Amino acid sequence: xxxxxxxxxxxxxxxxxxxxxxxxxxxxxxxxxxxxxxxxxxxxxxxxxxxxxxxxxxxxxxxxxxxxxxxxxxxxxxxxxxxxxxxxxxxxxxxxxxxxxxxxxxxxxxxxxxxxxxxxxxxxxxxxxxxxxxxxxxxxxxxxxxxxxxxxxxxxxxxxxxxxxxxxxxxxxxxxxxxxxxxxxxxxxxxxxxxxxxxxxxxxxxxxxxxxxxxxxxxxxxxxxxxxxxxxxxxxxxxxxxxxxxxxxxxxxxxxxxxxxxxxxxxxxxxxxxxxxxxxxxxxxxxxxxxxxxxxxxxxxxxxxxxxxxxxxxxxxxxxxxxxxxxxxxxxxxxxxxxxxxxxxxxxxxxxxxxxxxxxxxxxxxxxxxxxxxxxxxxxxxxxxxxxxxxxxxxxxxxxxxxxxxxxxxxxxxxxxxxxxxxxxxxxxxxxxxxxxxxxxxxxxxxxxxxxxxxxxxxxxxxxxxxxxxxxxxxxxxxxxxxxxxxxxxxxxxxxxxxxxxxxxxxxxxxxxxxxxxxxxxxxxxxxxxxxxxxxxxxxxxxxxxxxxxxxxxxxxxxxxxxxxxxxxxxxxxxxxxxxxxxxxxxxxxxxxxxxxxxxxxxxxxxxxxxxxxxxxxxxxxxxxxxxxxxxxxxxxxxxxxxxxxxxxxxxxxxxxxxxxxxxxxxxxxxxxxxxxxxxxxxxxxxxxxxxxxxxxxxxxxxxxxxxxxxxxxxxxxxxxxxxxxxxxxxxxxxxxxxxxxxxxxxxxxxxxxxxxxxxxxxxxxx
Amino acid sequence: xxxxxxxxxxxxxxxxxxxxxxxxxxxxxxxxxxxxxxxxxxxxxxxxxx
Numbered sequence: 090x091x092x093x094x095x096x097x098x099x100x101x102x103x104x105x106x107x108x109x110x111x112x113x114x115x116x117x118x119x120x121x122x123x124x125x126x127x128x129x130x131x132x133x134x135x136x137x138x139x140x141x142x143x144x145x146x147x148x149x150x151x152x153x154x155x156x157x158x159x160x161x162x163x164x165x166x167x168x169x170x171x172x173x174x175x176x177x178x179x180x181x182x183x184x185x186x187x188x189x190x191x192x193x194x195x196x197x198x199x200x201x202x203x204x205x206x207x208x209x210x211x212x213x214x215x216x217x218x219x220x221x222x223x224x225x226x227x228x229x230x231x232x233x234x235x236x237x238x239x240x241x242x243x244x245x246x247x248x249x250x251x252x253x254x255x256x257x258x259x260x261x262x263x264x265x266x267x268x269x270x271x272x273x274x275x276x277x278x279x280x281x282x283x284x285x286x287x288x289x290x291x292x293x294x295x296x297x298x299x300x301x302x303x304x305x306x307x308x309x310x311x312x313x314x315x316x317x318x319x320x321x322x323x324x325x326x327x328x329x330x331x332x333x334x335x336x337x338x339x340x341x342x343x344x345x346x347x348x349x350x351x352x353x354x355x356x357x358x359x360x361x362x363x364x365x366x367x368x369x370x371x372x373x374x375x376x377x378x379x380x381x382x383x384x385x386x387x388x389x390x391x392x393x394x395x396x397x398x399x400x401x402x403x404x405x406x407x408x409x410x411x412x413x414x415x416x417x418x419x420x421x422x423x424x425x426x427x428x429x430x431x432x433x434x435x436x437x438x439x440x441x442x443x444x445x446x447x448x449x450x451x452x453x454x455x456x457x458x459x460x461x462x463x464x465x466x467x468x469x470x471x472x473x474x475x476x477x478x479x480x481x482x483x484x485x486x487x488x489x490x491x492x493x494x495x496x497x498x499x500x501x502x503x504x505x506x507x508x509x510x511x512x513x514x515x516x517x518x519x520x521x522x523x524x525x526x527x528x529x530x531x532x533x534x535x536x537x538x539x540x541x542x543x544x545x546x547x548x549x550x551x552x553x554x555x556x557x558x559x560x561x562x563x564x565x566x567x568x569x570x571x572x573x574x575x576x577x578x579x580x581x582x583x584x585x586x587x588x589x590x591x592x593x594x595x596x597x598x599x600x601x602x603x604x605x606x607x608x609x610x611x612x613x614x615x616x617x618x619x620x621x622x623x624x625x626x627x628x629x630x631x632x633x634x635x636x637x638x639x640x641x642x643x644x645x646x647x648x649x650x651x652x653x654x655x656x657x658x659x660x661x662x663x664x665x666x667x668x669x670x671x672x673x674x675x676x677x678x679x680x681x682x683x684x685x686x687x688x689x690x691x692x693x694x695x696x697x698x699x700x701x702x703x704x705x706x707x708x709x710x711x712x713x714x715x716x717x718x719x720x721x722x723x724x725x726x727x728x729x730x731x732x733x734x735x736x737x738x739x740x741x742x743x744x745x746x747x748x749x750x751x752x753x754x755x756x757x758x759x760x761x762x763x764x765x766x767x768x769x770x771x772x773x774x775x776x777x778x779x780x781x782x783x784x785x786x787x788x789x790x791x792x793x794x795x796x797x798x799x800x801x802x803x804x805x806x807x808x809x810x811x812x813x814x815x816x817x818x819x820x821x822x823x824x825x826x827x828x829x830x831x832x833x834x835x836x837x838x839x840x841x842x843x844x845x846x847x848x849x850x851x852x853x854x855x856x
Numbered sequence: 857x858x859x860x861x862x863x864x865x866x867x868x869x870x871x872x873x874x875x876x877x878x879x880x881x882x883x884x885x886x887x888x889x890x891x892x893x894x895x896x897x898x899x900x901x902x903x904x905x906x
Contacts, residue, residue, distance in 0.1 A: 120895035143892030193882060201875040205868060225860070232864060 096159040098346040099175035110159050112148045112173040113324040129169045133157055145317055147176060174324040175343060185313050192306045195244040199299040202240030206233045210292040214790050223285060230282040230289045237291040238275060244298050245271055247305060263443035263488060266450045270479040271297060277476045293480045293792045300800045301488045308492040311499050315508055330362040351409045358560030361398045365407040367391060372403035375562055378731050379712045381529045381664030383639060384622060397712060397731040401561055424688055424716035442487055442768060454478045457783050477787040481778045486799040490767030493807035498760035505752040506743040514739040517723035518753055519761035520704045524652060527709035528663035528670055533639040534745055535729045537566040540636045548633055551592055552626040555599045559588045563624045563637050597628040605632055642747040649677045651751055662691050664713050691717035708750055710734060725750060763810050767803045774799040
């Protein structure tokens with residue numbers, strides 16, 4: 090049966106008869122790809138415009154509605170050799186883009202004004218020490234005012250708005266001293282110009298805005314880039330659901346468009362695309378992504394089932410429930426809310442600096458004015474000196490000190506397969522002293538692997554080739570052992586039990602114990618030998634039991650050892666049975682482990698650690714980990730994690746290695762030390778410049794030199810973060826002999842696991 | 857110094873032209889795909905067509 094694919098939710102219709110869709114395209118990485126895709130689609134009838142955005146890996150297609158369809162376009166792309174995924178442009182992304190453009194416009198205006206005012210200022214400085222007349226000086230000052238005032242009014246808006254927001258909520262942020270400084274400097278300069286004075290500070294004010302906007306823009310650009318990348322990943326991973334239409338016909342629709350009360354069909358081997366209630370069918374589901382439990386649980390109609398669970402044996406018909414309507418999800422949402430509130434109390438380094446800095450700056454300026462008045466200076470001179478102090482102390486260097494380091498750090502993490510959800514993650518990662526791991530899907534890989542150590546290779550080969558015909562996840566794990574990847578002919582899959590067929594003239598069966606003619610063994614029997622599950626194979630009367638085990642991430646022992654060597658405290662908090670957790674903990678040498686925890690207990694454990702003064706990094710992937718991730722100081726998730734969990738994690742890592750956890754901490758520590766150095770530099774600069782300003786000896790020339798000097802110094806120091814060895818743990822140590830886990834050797838190297846197929850190459854493509 | 861009367865406005869005008877040019881590139885989305893633009897000049901298919 091060929092199902093229709095329904096993409097109508099992604100197609101935009103701006104005018105009648107014309108349709109538009111945005112697609113995220115995989116594996117575009119050269120100039121040839123652009124031409125191949127664009128020319129290939131142009132040949133289709135009805136296409137109006139095709140444009141591939143190479144930087145974002147997104148394809149915009151516009152066509153005449155009658156002549157072709159989105160489905161046909163995707164099929165055509167597939168034929169050329171590219172898989173494309175419909176991409177729903179979110180409102181937040183549009184706002185984000187608008188904001189970036191606005192900042193860039195402000196930056197351009199400030200840059201233009203700074204250059205031209207500086208052109209006049211340099212002439213003024215030269216003229217002041219030679220023979221410039223009063224009239225020429227006044228002309229130059231008025232020209233500077235003409236350029237600087239409108240430019241500052243336009244380019245200063247990001248700061249003025251933010252400062253106003255802060256003041257209205259009775260807070261101080263870095264933008265308050267900036268606004269006060271810039272406004273006073275401009276007003277004073279205007280007054281000085283009108284009274285034919287020698288010095289005006291138009292250049293300082295506008296240059297200040299330019300440097301600050303650079304920092305602001307870098308910050309924004311970094312966030313936009315990671316968000317864009319995450320958007321593409323989400324659409325690559327997007328799942329499709331089989332939805333029953335009003336007349337009972339099946340349509341393939343993206344899972345994101347499912348609504349409550351839709352009826353969907355979930356085939357064996359597929360992931361459940363939405364939460365809901367089972368209407369009919371009976372099956373076993375692997376809930377490891379939901380609860381961490383690795384043994385498949387039997388389900389029957391009337392039971393609630395959660396998105397992310399994998400349907401193992403029988404087809405299920407599910408009625409989709411409204412988001413968050415199930416008790417488990419409600420519980421998790423409630424826990425999340427509480428945990429998130431608790432976390433927002435942590436203060437960023439930049440904000441901490443700002444909170445301290447703003448009052449100090451204003452007090453120094455006021456004290457300077459007062460001091461000069463008391464010392465008998467005129468009111469005019471006292472105010473000029475105070476404004477000079479404000480200009481000199483304006484936090485140019487501080488405003489650049491942190492965003493540039495964050496930008497460099499995020500780029501570096503990006504290359505190590507780690508995607509940050511926000512810039513301040515780096516600071517929090519750097520402070521970590523305790524690492525808490527979830528077990529299933531985090532320390533172990535999401536998919537099991539057959540333990541074939543005690544099985545005859547010929548029997549194994551037959552069983553594995555028979556397994557190729559099954560959709561059951563356990564069989565899929567076994568099928569990976571097949572050397573010859575050709576399924577046997579005439580194999581029949583019996584839903585809910587297994588597959589049977591004829592091998593070399595003899596009856597062969599693969600499936601549950603009952604299906605192979607044995608009595609069903611108790612789950613405890615499995616648990617005692619450490620395996621998650623067992624699959625049975627009979628051929629020519631011989632029964633073989635093949636245990637399917639959880640496989641550790643290949644470099645997990647090395648990473649764990651490296652973390653321990655740096656005296657991190659490692660803890661495992663798992664929702665799985667203790668029999669399943671213990672061997673993993675033992676193998677890794679982690680002594681603190683807890684099994685069978687509910688989401689609330691995980692949070693409690695983390696809160697407990699945090700109240701003991703620990704800074705906790707939580708690494709987890711399950712739906713049951715989401716609240717714990719939110720509660721921890723900082724959190725990491727593998728890209729295979731449940732959707733809700735991914736949204737909660739501060740950073741995601743790709744691939745089947747655990748190395749990114751180590752990289753994340755190492756890169757962040759280096760970044761934090763650069764941030765501290767930068768703040769140190771800014772403080773040293775202030776310590777040198779403020780006394781000069783207070784003494785009333787700052788001319789516009791000194792102010793300009795000091796300000797740009799410190800900003801450049803800080804930026805150069807941040808760029809040092811790009812130098813040095815790549816902090817790539819996987820590549821540095823992954824090949825060492827200790828890194829090998831016995832079970833890992835059984836898996837053929839050339840096979841790519843389905844869920845980890847987002848590789849380093851793709852990551853670099855998007856960059 | 858009379859030369860300043862037209863030199864300064866000229867300098868400003870040139871700068872302003874640059875700024876307006878930048879604003880135009882920004883408005884027409886020319887920075888959306890910086891890497892793509894670098895690659896699009898490479899294929900020679902316009903020559904093949906002749």
